[in-house]
Amino acid sequence: DVVPCYKLESLEKIKSAVDRTPFHVKYLEKKLKKKYAKEVRLLKKFLKFNGIYGAEAKVQGFSGYVCELLIIHYKGFLNLLKNALKWEPGMVIDLEKYYSKKDYRELRKRFRDQVLILIDPTDKHRNAAAALAPKNFFKFKKLAKEFLENPSLEFFKEKEEVALKEEEYLKQLRERETEILALKFSKPKVVDDVLYPQLRKFNERISNILKENEFIVINKDFFVGEKEVYCVYELEVWRLPRIQKRIGPNIFDLEGSKRFIEKYKKQAFVITVEKFNWVAEVERKFKHAKEKLKDSLEKPLEILLAKGIPNWIAKELSKGFELKAGSEVLDWLKDFEFAKFLRRFFEKEKLC
Amino acid sequence: DVVPCYKLESLEKIKSAVDRTPFHVKYLEKKLKKKYAKEVRLLKKFLKFNGIYGAEAKVQGFSGYVCELLIIHYKGFLNLLKNALKWEPGMVIDLEKYYSKKDYRELRKRFRDQVLILIDPTDKHRNAAAALAPKNFFKFKKLAKEFLENPSLEFFKEKEEVALKEEEYLKQLRERETEILALKFSKPKVVDDVLYPQLRKFNERISNILKENEFIVINKDFFVGEKEVYCVYELEVWRLPRIQKRIGPNIFDLEGSKRFIEKYKKQAFVITVEKFNWVAEVERKFKHAKEKLKDSLEKPLEILLAKGIPNWIAKELSKGFELKAGSEVLDWLKDFEFAKFLRRFFEKEKLC
Known part of the structure; x- marks a missing residue:
């Protein structure tokens, strides 16, 4: 050049x-x-x-x-x-x-x-x-x-990478006893020096959105293919019970208390006080991490941006995406480059 | 008096x-x-x-x-x-x-x-x-x-309290989709003004021990009977996968890094670096909250005290305790006073 x-x-x-x-x-x-x-x-x-x-x-x-x-x-x-x-x-x-x-x-x-x-x-x-x-x-x-x-x-020499086979994927799930969420969307038309940092930030953000909803991601990575981007999340907590406990403001925060009670008065099974905080028990809206993630990403562009999704990714997501969990991901192993990436995802390089 | x-x-x-x-x-x-x-x-x-x-x-x-x-x-x-x-x-x-x-x-x-x-x-x-x-x-x-x-x-007038029936207990578990852990031990021979604060502190401590192991308690309470004490915990996360991720020290903390690597080198499936931290994937020792709690409490008196278990409770626990989870707790509903307490536990007083 x-x-x-x-x-x-x-x-x-x-x-x-x-x-x-x-x-x-x-x-x-x-x-x-x-x-x-x-x-x-x-x-x-x-x-x-x-x-x-x-x-x-x-x-x-x-x-x-x-x-x-x-x-x-x-x-x-x-x-x-x-x-x-x-x-x-x-x-x-x-x-x-x-x-x-x-x-x-x-x-x-x-x-x-x-x-x-x-x-x-x-x-x-x-x-x-x-x-x-x-x-x-x-x-x-x-x-x-x-x-x-x-x-x-x-x-x-170039390392020979072998695509992860269906049985291998299922074996990983069975042995690790974790859950996999995988997201696919069109590759944004932007240089790698912009795309890669945005994807890292995006995965960080998704992890946090799930965490705010008590779903726990333990591993995350992404793969940029020719036309598509795949983001993969491994979760240690992905199903939660119907009851959700909301911790409210300190009882001495009168304004906050008023707002909390107003907000939960109708929907809560119970509102009470624990130590110095208001707490409410409500019906959980999303009991599976996949539902929560789907709901978070199925939003218009402005909302995605407001939620901290980097712009090039938000733009693609607002045009559509696919989301799979557990064995549903098998469908995508036909993409060998993705299947190779999935092997790297599970068989991490040991640094010690 | x-x-x-x-x-x-x-x-x-x-x-x-x-x-x-x-x-x-x-x-x-x-x-x-x-x-x-x-x-x-x-x-x-x-x-x-x-x-x-x-x-x-x-x-x-x-x-x-x-x-x-x-x-x-x-x-x-x-x-x-x-x-x-x-x-x-x-x-x-x-x-x-x-x-x-x-x-x-x-x-x-x-x-x-x-x-x-x-x-x-x-x-x-x-x-x-x-x-x-x-x-x-x-x-x-x-x-x-x-x-x-x-x-x-x-x-x-004295409120008539009705003992929780077996079917009611099971219905609560089914509808709330949470798990119950219940602990029983002999009532320490000490005045209530010492016992009650110790029980509150104990439940706080148990909650934290479970949390350090990624098990999440959403409700906890205790009941002091004539001869026994019951502690009850409701969990929203009580089963965890085989894989456990340990977040280690910052890579610039050379001493800490050395210790972390030394500790996990043999037992870890993989040790790697994420951003600025060492991380290790290990086999989880306790996959169910009950196993973890049992292990934590089955310790000699000195260890219980060192772990922050209040002394009168530590003393009783070191002499023995019973621990049940989910439907196992049904056995204890024969104790009507406990069954009344369990109703209060599920049917909390609304303060709003």
Whole structure:
């Protein structure tokens, strides 16, 4: 691809993220000795085939530039892996020694929540590895350990993924004794760097909506197919009894008490006081998580947006969606890419 | 009963709670006109037969002294009831006008969490109605309303309570779709003023122990029989799947992370990272709330005490207990007093 950028004298007046590139290139031309070129390619392949190459929102892994800096710093692929074994969250790598060790505490504060702090040699105020997700940091450490213990070409090859079979899906449900909810809707026509963060936020929101209704999600993930998006939720509480207990305001909150009593006076089986709070027992509207989720998503666009559903997803949902629970999900295993994703969903990568 | 007390010149040097009595008597002799004697007796009966007469821990209602003060203040039973309709939590009654209206804010702060602030005429720093539970405050208001709308001798008679029948119990379970856990143990040989607060604390503790294990109690109560104590819990979540998800420490908490990984490395199906936390999926030890509760209570005395079980109850439990769930509880309906209590448990008094 050809990407246009502004030409700058220094990074002080940066206008767009890609304006950094010429500075990075200049630095690398100077520092990246010829003999490291192969090492960099090795690292990139290693990361690529293990799903953690790239800083984009979809991957949240190691960018090309980060790979190059790591190879320069550790003088090669193998030595990088050996050192990665000792990495801990908050690890600082400062190639140009802009900072002394006693600044590290301060750096960790400035780059809070960033697992790997790789000071950009062309801009000492920037963490070149800011996009790396904690999970991928640990995944890299684990891959390094596995590779060093058992070096193999397999680490540099595409992993064969096998679609989850019907019996396997049912066995998972039977053995885990949990419930699965799966949602399908058309893929929003927007770039991955917008779509993926929105899907993460969406799943978080759905989890919370269910939790507000006492349904408990223990695992959630999504899969972006060619034309469709699937969101999958595993629940540990998905059926609830007819009786629902509503905890109301403190009895000393007179205004709130009035509103609570007004609201529940007609529909409640009983309104009483427990300790210092009003409580009401009402008939539960949604006894199964699927009913609740269906009701929450079957709303016009404005309502979805008001409920905190990210805009691109809200837009698609308002045009329609499908929702399945438990064995109903079997219908969708015909989509092999989804079935492969479902295997990953159940057979999670161990990081320890 | 004859209760000994210290004779004091003034309440400044009070040594025991009963030392107040002579001062109260002196005040009442002066203020309680003859014609009010009947009114006081009426009020006490009214409260007595509705279960809210007495300030002791078992009742948490209106003491005799409070009754007398209320009758003096409102000049009679009927006028008290009429005024009670307008009471709100934090209501201040100050017979001797020790305070001006602008002090009421301050009084409500000083007597925080006390629904009725009835300044003791013999000690302006004391709330004579401090023992009144919020629930009983509202119960009194409701009784007043009912009596004024439909005055009847029924308010001054013992209520006939009917034991809950087997079919009724099963119907409650079927219709509410909840689960009942019931615990029985020998009544500790200790006065009610110690036993009742301990039982309330115990039920709170049991609720929390279950909640820490993701079982959700929505109603709890206890019944003190002649020889036994019954504790009853109604649950909205009482069965959980085999898979249990444990949320571990933040990944930046290196010490905590090490401990978490060490603890779960062997038993976990998988250890991974979600956002910034370690998480582990393990096999759940107790899939039913009854199993969990049984395990928690089947412990030696020291352990029960360390877990926050109040001492008199811990002592009895360590000698043995019985625990039943759902239809198993039917066996205990032969104890009519317990069966009457169970009716009250399901058919709660409406306060609105």
